[in-house]
Amino acid sequence: MTKSPDSSGERAAEAWRSMFEFLMRSAPQRLRTQQEHGLTPNDSRALFSLDEDGRPIGVLAREWGCDPSTATWLVDRLERAELAERIPSPDDRRVKLVRATKKGLETKTVLMAAYHRPPAEMSSLSPRELDELTRICRKLCGR
Template identity: 70%
Template structure:
């Protein structure tokens, strides 16, 4: 019995499902890193979008895909943990900017290092497979 060649959308769908399933299976590794810092996944995501210059709550809400009251709640949580702070805007003292503190920046670095540790399933692949995977994923990054 001959099989018909699959078309690109079918292959892309299968590739995405496999990548997504792998990311979901490896989520406990990322969650463990977050829990070491007493962060939730949403706290972590919010922290990663803060920088040293600061952004108004409204801009953060748009980036985070939530309403301003939810952004305020997230900022309050990060601020209580010492990871973020509110500062006056240099252009308008009525506006408060939210930025990562030194502790917040250090926490982001620690989380990033933990997130970038490859899961065992990945490190056990043969070098040729890893070369192919790096090449393919590099194309997606450039794309």
Template identity: 40%
Template sequence: MSTNHALPFDPIARAQHHWTEHGWDAAADGMAAVTSIMRAHQIMISKVEDALKPHGLTFSRYEVLMLLSFTKRGEMPMSKASARLQVHPTSITNAVDRLERAGLVHRVAHPDDRRTTLIRITEDGREKATVATKQLNSEVFGNIGLPTQKARQLVEILTEYRYLAGDFTEPPSER
């Protein structure tokens, strides 16, 4: 996101102050945390989408390509992709439809289960994922705007939050 739209003050800190003024002290820190995460998400997704746009990808389609590229055979059942990416099956279907139209994946019948459809990455899909990853690593992931130690602390905090919220069952300390 361009800094041209930067405000001269922190609107979340101001909202937190208003929360306290209105007697909602017990919720003020939580409101600021939630709002900060939502705003950080907007900033990060904007950077990611800007990096992926030249490749004709959205982040959801990129995630599907990367998930498939990390598998041994370059394929997996659509239902498993939905579960791994923690998105609704309709979202996977939409992403696969677009990736398939672009020639980056194709659907194939499961050899042992007629009810299951596999998604298989194509060579063009692998190439697109590789090139897009290089750009994301260079423009976004390699420098998210925080020093490395702070980024690691952020990941630790968010991992603990996700664990406590029931996002996964393996305790973070055992990972």
């Protein structure tokens, strides 16, 4: 028999474990989509932080939680796939900015559409359960 959590912290931990388990079980669906585009999870994460304006590698490295050499390696991978490009900074000619290419922006759109397709398990929920889940997730996202 499963013991029900009795404190708020225990309840939150149980809810998070369940959400995390579901996200991990549905990860292969997202991974397949990335692989169809020749991307790894890290490539995908890096691509999603790029836009058409561009940002310096140092800024990207801090955002990605890695050193600049690792960020350079990731940008190199995205450049080889024609998803990103380095451009000169309009403010400082010594600085190169990294931005998504047209292909990169299109790939982000395709990936996001695939990520937004619900896992099959969600079809087992009733309309009322789906409404409640949506309400809770929106609250967690601050909406």
